[in-house]
Amino acid sequence: MKIGIGLPNQVRNVRPTVISEWARRSEEPGFSTLGSVGRIAYPGVMDTIALAAAAGATSRIGLISNVLLGPVWPPVLLAKEAASIDAVSEGRFMLGIGLGGRPDDFVVDGLGPRGTGKRLDRDLEVYKSLWRGEIPPGCDNPVVPEGTREVPLLFWRSGRRPCDRPGVRGHRRRRACVQPDERRHRRGGQAGRRSAVTADRRGAPTPVPRPRHTPDTTATLRTRWRVSDDSDTGRNIHA
Template structure:
C-alpha cells in the first residue's frame, strides 16, 4: 500500500511559504503523492493554484486533486485546469471528484445544492468528452491544453447509491475515515468491489482512503481534536465536537495500527491529512513510513 500526504491547507497558520515547504518535503520523503482539497467558504488556499505550485516544485510524487467538487463548476474550465496541471506534472496527475457536503460552498458559487448527484454524473461525462478532445460545442475548438495522459478519475463516493452511480464512470474510489477505522474502510472497499461487479466492470476499482493525523508536535492529541472540530464546524458545534472525538491518529503506535488496518482492508493508497502546518509533523510521518518499508 502506498502512502501519500495532503498539504495542511485546512489547518490554521497556513502561510505564503507553507505550500512549497510541504510539497518539497513530501517529494523528498517516502511518500506516493501530494494532495489538496477544495473548499470555498473556509480559510484554505484555492486547490488548483496550490496544486500547480506543487507540480512545479516536485519531480517524483503524484499530484492528487482530492477532491474536486464538480456540480457547481464549469467543465470547460475544469478541463483546462486539468490539462494545465498535467503539463506541469506530465503523467503524475490524479483526480478525485464528488458532490461535497457543504451547502455554503454551493451558495457562494451561485449553484443549487439540490440535484447535485445527477449533476455530478452529467458533468463527469462532459469532462471526459472534453479531455478526449471533443469541442465544448459545435464549431468550437477543443479546450486546451490537451492532456499528455488521461488522468485516473476516482469518485468520492461513500454510500450504496453514490457508489453504484460511481461504478458507471469512475476508475476507483477516494474514501475517508476520520477515525481511521479498519472495519469502516473495509466496508467501503467491499462495497466498491460489489458495485463495480454489478455494473459489469471487469477491472477492480482503485481504492484510496485516508485520515487526519498529528505527530511530532506538542499536545498532538489536542491539536488533532481542535483541527477536526474546526474543519467540521459546518455541521454545527455539537456534532463537530462529537465526531472530532473519534479522531485518534496522534501517536506513532495508533497511526501504524491504522495503516495496517487500511492495508488489510485492500487500500491501494492511504492519504495522511495533517492537522498542523508544523513541519515536525511531516518529519515524524516520514520517519514512520520509512520504517514500514
C-alpha cells in the same frame, strides 16, 4: 506499502508560501502521493492552486485532489484546470472528485447544492469530451492542447453501491469509489465502513488499500517540520 501525505492547503489561515516547500520536502523521504483538501468557503488555499504549486515544486511524487468538490465548478473550467495540473506534472495527477455536502461551498450562480449527483454524471461526460479535444458549445477552439490525456478519476460518494454511476461502471481507465459514513463506521457497521474499490476494464470492483499514518511517518514529519499539536492555524506550521 505506499504512504501518502496531505498538503496543508485547508489549514485555517495557512501561509500560502508553505505549500511549495511542504511538497518539496514530502518528496525527499519518499512519500507516494500528495493530497489536497477541497473547500470554497474556508480561509485556505484553493486545492487546484495548491496542486499546481506542488507540481512545480516536485518531479516524482503523485498528486491527488482528496477530494475536490466537482458540482461547485462549471464543468468546462474544471476540465481545463484538471488537464492543466496533469500536464504540468507530467501525468502525476489523479482527480479525486466528490459531490460536496456544505451548502456554503456552492457559490457559483446556477450551481446549487441540489441535484449534484445527476449534475456530476453530466459533467463527467463534458470532462471526457474536452480531454479528447472536442470543442465545447460556444467556443471556437478546444480548451486543452493536442495530446491531452484523459485524467484518471477517483470518486467519493456515500451509499451501498459505490461503483454504480454511469461514468464509472465499465470504464477502461482506473476508477475508484469510496463510501464515507463516519457515524456507522464509528459504530462498527459493516454497510457504512469506509472502503475503496477500483473498477477494472470489466467494471468489477477490487479492493485498494487506504493510506495510513504510522508512528514512523509522524516522527519523520515532526523532524522535517516543526508542527505544534495545536495546528488549527497556519502560524503553527513552519516549513
